[in-house]
Amino acid sequence: MELENLKSNWKNLGNGKKNQSELLTMTHINNHPRIKQIRTKFLIEVIFITVFLMIYYNGFDGETKPLWANLFLISATVLYIINRFIGFMVLNNPVSETNLNASLHAFKNNLQKIAFLTVITSFLFGIAIIVFFSTSITFTSGKRIVVAGMLVTLTVLVYISYRNWINRVQSIEETLQELHETAV
Amino acid sequence: MEKLFLKIIEENQGIIYKVCKMYRDAPQDQEDLFQEIVLQLWKAFPKFREESKVSTWMYRIALNTAIATFRKNTVSLSHYDDLPDHLPVSTYQEKSENEEKLFEAIRKLNQAERALIALFLEDYSYKEIAHLAGITENNVGVKISRIKEKLKNILN
Numbered sequence: 001m002e003l004e005n006l007k008s009n010w011k012n013l014g015n016g017k018k019n020q021s022e023l024l025t026m027t028h029i030n031n032h033p034r035i036k037q038i039r040t041k042f043l044i045e046v047i048f049i050t051v052f053l054m055i056y057y058n059g060f061d062g063e064t065k066p067l068w069a070n071l072f073l074i075s076a077t078v079l080y081i082i083n084r085f086i087g088f089m090v091l092n093n094p095v096s097e098t099n100l101n102a103s104l105h106a107f108k109n110n111l112q113k114i115a116f117l118t119v120i121t122s123f124l125f126g127i128a129i130i131v132f133f134s135t136s137i138t139f140t141s142g143k144r145i146v147v148a149g150m151l152v153t154l155t156v157l158v159y160i161s162y163r164n165w166i167n168r169v170q171s172i173e174e175t176l177q178e179l180h181e182t183a184v
Numbered sequence: 185m186e187k188l189f190l191k192i193i194e195e196n197q198g199i200i201y202k203v204c205k206m207y208r209d210a211p212q213d214q215e216d217l218f219q220e221i222v223l224q225l226w227k228a229f230p231k232f233r234e235e236s237k238v239s240t241w242m243y244r245i246a247l248n249t250a251i252a253t254f255r256k257n258t259v260s261l262s263h264y265d266d267l268p269d270h271l272p273v274s275t276y277q278e279k280s281e282n283e284e285k286l287f288e289a290i291r292k293l294n295q296a297e298r299a300l301i302a303l304f305l306e307d308y309s310y311k312e313i314a315h316l317a318g319i320t321e322n323n324v325g326v327k328i329s330r331i332k333e334k335l336k337n338i339l340n
Contacts (some may be wrong), residue, residue, distance in 0.1 A: 006286060010305040013283060014201025020190040025224035027186075033216055034253070035223070094252030095224055097247050100299065101318025103248050138230070175251050178296035179319055 036094055042088050046081055053077055060133070069135045076121070083121040087114045087165075101179055108172040115165035119158055124141035126154035191231050192238055193222060199242045199306075200225075205287040206298045207250035220253060239306070244316055247299045254295060289338040293331060294296045300324065301331045 025031050029039070052072065056062055062070050090110045097103040130150050137143065194201075200221050204214040224245050232241055290298055303313045310328070313322040 007305050007307065010202070011307070012198070014198035014205070017201060018194070018197055020194050023185070023190050023193050026219045027189075027226040029223065032219050034220065043199070075195060091296055095228060095248045095317075099316055100248055100251075100319030103244075103318075104251065107252055136242060139272075171254055172252065175254075176297040178294045179317060180323070 038088060038091065042084060045084065049077055049081060056132075065132060065135050069132050073128045073132045076124040080121045080125040083114070083117050088117065090114055101176065104172055104176055104179075108169055108176065109163060111169045111172065115162055115169060118165060119162050122158045122161055123154065126150075126158070130154070185229070189226060189272060193225060193242075196238060196242055199239060200246055200329040203243075203250050206290050206302060207254060207295075209291065217250060217253065219250045226248045240308075240312070240316060243303060244314045247302070251295050251299070257258070285339070289335055292338050293334060296334055297327070297334070301335065304328050304331075 029035055056073070057070070090107075094107050095103055096106045130147060134147060139147075200218055203221065204217045208214045209216050225242060228241075229244055236244075290301060295299065300317065301314060303316060308316070310321050310324045313328075314324045317324065
């Protein structure tokens with residue numbers, strides 16, 4: 001297969017495979033497996049967290065905890081949800097600028113910000129829950145070990161989430177380097 | 185607006201098809217990416233002012249979407265569609281095999297190289313490719329030469 005022949009055949013590849021009706025269904029988010037999956041996961045998370053916020057005060061004796069612990073839990077939860085929402089929007093809107101290089105740069109910068117904010121908000125959310133349930137408890141060495149275990153688990157989970165975002169950033173960074181390198 | 189959008193996409197769907205074949209191995213992943221690209225085009229359509237060609241606009245968004253949603257180390261199980269009954273098997277099969285060989289070869293290039301070779305094969309000038317990619321014309325020239333050499337070695 002000669003490279004020169006490729007150009008003449010290239011323009012005709014793939015035409016006429018889908019009709020307008022099929023294309024129309026693709027303009028609806030509900031028909032997109034990846035976006036739908038991310039959105040469903042996000043919605044389930046938000047619903048659970050919202051229900052938790054609504055019932056925690058009565059369900060987990062919020063009135064017996066210090067006010068600061070309640071406020072810390074509520075604000076950390078709200079920040080967590082806002083960050084997840086922003087992350088969702090960033091992932092689903094990768095195209096911004098007028099050329100490939102600028103658009104990928106902008107996307108990469110957004111991903112980096114989200115990675116950083118995810119670490120902060122996830123950690124705060126986890127700490128807020130641990131602190132809330134730990135206040136008004138008389139600590140024994142056994143309970144201290146349990147709390148230490150929870151902190152380690154939280155750190156590991158936050159790290160895994162951070163790595164997922166950074167992997168995305170690195171993938172984009174690699175492509176940007178490939179676009180710009182000219183050295184042999 | 186919807187009718188115009190669908191007409192444009194239907195007439196130029198070959199661009200989306202080619203980008204999907206270049207950036208994804210498995211047919212199901214190609215189909216998912218196709219949908220993703222159509223959705224991104226639909227979102228961007230209200231801002232499309234026809235300052236550039238339709239094909240340029242579509243390539244920019246399609247390539248951007250393919251690269252932004254790329255994930256490494258996915259296991260792919262590829263399979264070929266059944267051949268239609270009404271065409272001579274040998275003609276269709278030969279065309280289909282050559283097409284698949286080409287895309288397999290392109291998938292051996294890195295992400296940026298795939299984008300550049302697609303634009304080159306689409307007959308864009310180096311200046312147009314540079315403008316679309318956001319790199320210098322000189323850079324495009326150097327890269328296209330190297331990519332052509334690479335592709336020749338892969339295909340031979």
